[in-house]
Amino acid sequence: MTESYDVIVAGGGPAGSTTAGLLARQGLSVLLLEKEKFPRYHIGESLITGCVGVLEELGIRERVEDLGFIRKRGGSLVWGKKGRWSFTFAEGEPEFPYAFNVRRADYDALLLTRARELGVTVIEETTVKSVIEHDGRVTGLRYVTRGGTETEADARFVVDASGQSRVVGRALSEVNWHENLRxxxxxxxxxxxxxxxxxxxxxxxxxxxxxxxxxxxxxxxxxxxxxxxxxxxxxxxxxxxxxxxxxxxxxxxxxxxxxxxxxxxxxxxxxxDWSYASEKFAGPGWVLVGDAAAFVDPLFSTGVTLAMLAGSATAKLIVALLADPAHEAQLLERYEESYKRFLADIISFVTFFYDAGLDREAYYEYAQALIDPAKLFFPRKDFITLISGLNSLQPIFDLGLTPAR
Known part of the structure; x- marks a missing residue:
């Protein structure tokens, strides 16, 4: 059997559901392949405020509120020289002053349901068997359903949001482990x-x-x-x-x-052994998003938020490059650069923060050096902004979706 879509997304977690749903919302035909049956258990329950804007974009922030999750307004720490201290997201002056502590089974199921509502064809309990390539370009995936039916699905573009399974990335890119975060x-x-x-x-x-x-x-x-x-x-x-x-x-x-x-x-x-990054995040006909691209130490709960922010950016990226295929390479390069730049900041900060013998002001100042070197804001605000999954000065994924001609 052979099927054809505009986009195939491998993986139905936060990255995959976000990417697929937002693409379908733009009128593209999208197939999402998920190996498990939702709802399913997953760790990573504490969110940060950077993801709330994406929930708004998906049109489901109110539904998340209605699920009765605990509102997370900040963090409390026993870290550094001065004992116990805390912060609130509101101090960073974000658009949304709180996030949520969630049951991932319910949260992820809601995201996948929303993708279906927006028009995504979702097939669960499906195993991706291999990547289809023609002349160096990824053009689809082969997959097998639980019933044993093997299918080839062709697409104009393929997204790997399969987490650590990396069903596309494994075939196309090596992984670099962060040795100091093993x-x-x-x-x-x-x-x-x-x-x-x-x-x-x-x-x-x-x-x-x-x-x-x-x-x-x-x-x-x-x-x-x-x-x-x-x-x-x-x-x-x-x-x-x-x-x-x-x-x-x-x-x-x-x-x-x-x-x-x-x-x-x-x-x-x-x-x-969870902290890693793929050498390549994108190539002709394909892109990695969420944990398929990289995962950073869970100290600041960045996983789900970064996956959803990347999913939102990926959807915009694919809409742009399908409309303007001549600039695909340029747009993919910008995506990879912005993704890796933000990851580098987070990894640098997490590594620095693991020195638990410093004054908290040292953590604030290090955050400022990473995202606000001109010192336009107070160091504590820059610290809170960074660990909220945001950036004081520009979008994390600054794709510049009007390529120079």
């Missing part, structure tokens, strides 16, 4: 724990402990996502299994151990 995480869920209160209500809580740090994310009904992150090297030197390591590090904490007042519900989960 970390692992072990996490679980706890119920009836002590919530943050007052101005900290809804905040993600982060506490540094020897050799690592914890996240503590309020989700719903008193449930909290609690995870410990450490370098692979430090965890290996600890000489114990990850579950025991988690419990031992909780005991070493100052604040977290007093907050874990309720029982753990469910088993521990773990992941490791």
């Amino acid at each position: 970390n692992l995480a072990v996490w679980a869920y706890y119920q009836d724990c002590a919530p943050l209160t007052g101005e900290e209500e809804g905040n993600i809580f982060i506490e540094h402990v020897p050799d690592g740090w914890f996240w503590y994310i309020p989700l719903y009904d008193g449930t909290h996502s609690v995870g410990y992150v450490s370098s692979v090297k430090a965890a290996g030197e600890a000489g114990t299994d990850l579950n025991q390591l988690f419990e031992r590090k909780v005991a070493e904490s100052t604040h977290l151990k007093a907050m874990l007042t309720g029982p753990r519900v469910g088993a521990f989960r773990s992941a490791r």
Whole structure:
């Protein structure tokens, strides 16, 4: 069987659903292939405000509000020389002063549903088998449904939003790992724990402990996502299994151990070696978006927001290059440059922030040096802007969609 579309998107997570939905909204025929059946579990529950504008663009911000997720207005940290401190997104003067802590199964299912509503053909429980190429250009994908039907789908353009599976990127680009961010995480869920209160209500809580740090994310009904992150090297030197390591590090904490007042519900989960970037983000007929392109350490919860911002930019990019194929190479180059530039800033900042022995003013000033070298704003505001997934001075994806002729 052979099918034809304007665009094929591999992957139905936040990056894929956003890209596909916004393309369909522009009148393009879009096929989205997803290997799982939604709703499905996924880690990465704490969002930042940079994604809220994309929810507006998709027309579903109010629906996200109606799902009853916890509003996240900022963060509270035990990090650096001066003990516990906090920030609010509103201090950065964003368009939207809060984000959400979400159940990813519900959140991602809503995004995929919206893509369907906007006209995307969505096929779940589908395995992409190979990339179709002609004369050095990607022209489609071969896929197999759960029922065993194998199909070739042709397209004017292909988007890889398949996360770490990288169903297109794996065939077309190598991956570079960030060696100084080779970390692992072990996490679980706890119920009836002590919530943050007052101005900290809804905040993600982060506490540094020897050799690592914890996240503590309020989700719903008193449930909290609690995870410990450490370098692979430090965890290996600890000489114990990850579950025991988690419990031992909780005991070493100052604040977290007093907050874990309720029982753990469910088993521990773990992941490791997640910080990487593809060498190439785009090429003739294809582009990578979200985790298929790169993933950065979860310290500042950038994953979902960067995926959705990139999805929004990718949709605009594809509309432009399909209308003006002669400038495809130029537009793809701008996409890759802007994506890598923002990633470099985030990676540089995360690496610097992992030095937990500094004054918080040092973190503010480093953020300013990255995104506001002219010092047009106060350093604390630049810090908040950066970790909101935004930029004070220009769009993260500054594509310049009117190519010079």
